[in-house]
Amino acid sequence: MSDRYELILTCPKSLESLLAEEAAGLGLEEVREQTAAIRGFAGLETAYRLCLWSRLANRVLLVLRRFPVVDAESLYQGVLEVDWAEHMEPSGTLAVEFSGNGSGIDNTHFGALKVKDAMVDKLRTADGTRPSIDKIDPDLRVHLRLDRGEAVLSLDLAGHSLHQRGYRLQQGAAPLKENLAAAILIRAGWPRIAAEGGALADPMCGVGTFLVEAAMIAADLAPNLKRERWGFSNWLGHIPALWKKLHEEAEQRAAAGLAKPPLWIRGYEADPRLIQPARNNIDRAGLGEWVKLYQGELATFEPRPDKNQTGLIVSNPPYGERLGDEASLLYLYQNLGERLRQSCLNWEAAVFTGAPELGKRMGLRSHKQYAFWNGALPCKLLLFKVLPEQFVTGERRSSQASEESTDEPAVAPAYQAARLSEGGQMFANRLQKNLKTLGKWAKKADIECYRLYDADMPEYALAIDLYRDWVHVQEYAPPRSIDPEKAQTRLLDALAAIPVALGITPDKVVIKRRERQAGTKQYERQSTQGQFMEVTEGGVKLLVNLTDYLDTGLFLDHRPLRLRIQKEAAGKRFLNLYCYTATATVHAAKGGARSTTSVDLSKTYLDWARRNLSLNGFSDKNKLEQGDVMTWLEADRGEYELIFIDPPTFSNSKRMEGVFDVQRDHVRLLDLAMSRLAPGGVLYFSNNFRKFQLDESLAARYAVEELSATTIDQDFARNPKIHRAWRLTAKG
Template structure:
């Protein structure tokens, strides 16, 4: 074989430039960049060094042959022509990876099979002995890349991907790959800071990936020094003496690095479940003298007590993929920014994020940004210098530095403990919330109501509904029209979330965000989370349970408050029927009003269990029946009579437990006929729904006494949205 080889090094998308610089430093020549890869030329010693020392690469591929191919036969012939006996024993094992398509190869599995056949046929001996396939730990891993009619056939010298250093056997929910973490550290200037004796802190360290990678860089430890099995271990072209030379050099450098006084490297993690796994990873990496991990929230992490010590704060905050994450993430970023300003003056900071718009809410100006990819997710690395002239506040919609404010006032400006200033839009929104709170708060206190709607898209550009549940805030974002720039809509939502704590004096941890979109079927009732946190609220002398986190709706429709109060006033001595009862809040009011007995019907066992808890909470259990079933089918089989009936059906339902599909516009006549057949003489049926385009069929008014009472069922907190629902009072003629 030749003394020089063509090498391909693969890497995560976006790291090509960094990998090219690293590879040149390790001896690769004539380096060229490709998408998610680089290539160049080197001798075998450099190839080994790249395997051992590359912090950024995934694989080191040694090119055996390039050849043109037009079809599958050309592929077979080109691979079969290689002298495979120089690379693998006849009784060895191999794995084949194939990428690309064209030249008659449209299926990578077929392409890999063709390559495998060509190798096996070449090596099959006269006794029929042939290599076997082992996809996990083969003696030789072959890679063929098809690129515009050219086949590039390579040996994988790495074995398992180089990002798998071996120390991280335990990981959190969304860990960064080790080579991506190393790339972020390099872009953040950590090698320079470490060489100067600087410190490093990660306030959201998870299982410690940044910490370990940073310590290995600082201590001059080859990232794969402890790897025992390589792609070249059983390769016949392997030169053990040359490998021992490269490995011994790396071992000596690591010993020298670890003999130095360790740098101050600390991690903090709020989740107690990740503390021990993080410490275990540090111990496996042999870096327990360098790295310490503590449990603590973002707002409590401390840089090194030595005020003269400076360094790098690095963090990969959560990106937010679950319902309502924007609220908690905004406050997380704000808290991180506040902590940087308070405790890390003179330090540098790096925030790696999939939500870069949140980085703008930290109160510190980013002086540099880099684009990265975390798998398929585009991300940004935001770099900060924690200096007063980089602190920013939102005043009159402008981003003004503390230095500029000092210049205007001719005296220092204290900002360290100052709450985040609001942008012009956020301040305008906060003013509206305070105005509404002043007006509605008086009414709510007078009526002894502790949960009500405070804001409902009063200003069109801030399309949210905000409900107060005692000292909790429930925020629902309406889906923005397609004509609105998503970034602008997201910015306005962040303004809303920034304004709420300051305007209402509410703790950030007591704000829950939901994103409300057009719902179909039963989606609005589906579980969104599993916190199981219920809280007790009161209205009209009854206690009710709400859950702000687990479902799109909370278990209490605030706009039906007047209807529930009406039912309470009229229920004395009556038999009450509540159809599509949901959590049976109207039933509790009927019981409070002295109903002789109640029956509540719903298809959902979950909500009937909730209904049972609501009744029990108020001391009602006897004479209050809960029925699980399809309302239409239940009515058809029912033979009892009721004096007071309430129906508030969904607009549309297609539950698997139903027979057919319910559509309120199409099916309301049949629903009302069935329900009114169960109404006792002199009884009253209340019917409501929130389908904006609903039209009551004329035949209903022709056969029954019908009065629309919508205006009488809207309280002051919904006066700005008078079409929130429509309601009718029906009686038999």
């Protein structure tokens, strides 16, 4: 065997230059960078040292041979030429990892099979002894990379990825890999700060990966000191005495490092479920004396190191993977920036994010930015010096009308955040203008839930509803013709403006994305917070849920129809089809209906309906029926003097036969319902399908009057196509 080997160290994409610098410091020579890897030359001692000390590498591969490959047979022959008896026993176990393609080998499983066959054939003894496959814990793990006709055949000295340090057995929802966390800390200057005795805090620490990696750097702990099983452990070329010497040196350095006074390293986490897993990780790493953990919300984060030390704030705030998540996190990033400005003056800060546009909303100028990849997700590391000259802030108070008026809606003290952009200020002005007009109308009409804004400015495609002191924001998905980056910038501008314009805190804003809904998507659960709020309308109390579903349980545009039903319900039997949360039923009961029957397919919404009725003291004579409306109508034999139907545009629940299409099926639906209408009764029919056309044949059988214009309140006057409504009665 050679005394000097070619080594390849793999790493996450974007860490190549950092790894090259680290590896050169550990003794690797002639270092060259490749995509997601570096290569160089060194003896076995350096190879061992790289395994033990590299904080950034995934694998340390010792190259056995490079050879050309033109087809599967030349691949087999090239592997066969290696004297495998120098590397493993014939009775040993092996695993083969194959990557790349070409030369007629386009299937990695086939490529791995050819490598395995060559090794087995080379090692098979006369009595038939041959290596077996063990993919989990083999004696030898072999890697072959095929690229543009060249095979690079290597031994994996690590065995399994070096980012798996062994301390993190419990993980959060989206943990950073340990070597990526270490790279972020190195880029952020933590080795320098630690050497100067500085402090470190992570305000959203999750399961503590940044904290442990930072403490290991500060205490001079080899990241893989505690690993017991290595890829070279059963390799015949392994020199145990050399490894023992290096391992003992690392243990001595660790003991000396841990004997030093610990640096001030603290983590804070709002989710109580992550506290114990994080503490377990810290204890497994042997760093319980160095790292302390506390439960706390970001809003209360305030590092308090001893002797007024400064240091590094490091954070990997969530940045969302689903549509709409980024928008809902705007206020988190603003809050993080606010905490840095208010409580971390003269510190350095590092924010790692997959949503750099959100990072720009923190009210701080970053002096450096680095591109990283977190798996397949492009990310950025934003570095800040928390100094007043780097602040991008200003107070923008909600400017109500200059003259005082008792008709003005009451608002909370204005939210102070980063200075609004020109677009954001323009949007804030529009909201304040709408609030001035609609606030007076709502107060006079005793309405506490109404639509404030509905894509009034086409470039800001939002619907904004007020529910008392809460704001419910729905983002309409932008058309494909709009540049996604511009659409996101406008969205964030608008969201930044909402608390400022309305004088509320960001925790009172709920954000969702509304796209074209098919079937039952509009009813699917989006969250599981289960927080209900009681609101009033026309003398009744109703429960709304702003977080868990796309809709809140109260269709604001139907307010006039509900109030009409309340006025007309006295002494009548009322039928509510597709009743949803039965808000119209509550109004009918309030108006003195003799009885009510409400039908819906969803048990969830019928339970909600039951709570709405109970909240108002209505339980007797109010039936709730679960079932497909069409099927239910065909079987029902009751008579009703007042019927309300507001069907979905489409419905394809598993509990119903076929698919309901309001345009196709409304004639049959109305005929079935009209057959249940008592003499002299009234049926109200509405829907929100923009292209809906009422079938002309209905006018031949019934007296039909369109009421759409009279069922649109002032808050929906800008969007009169929000729904259409008709009044149907028997002819003659």
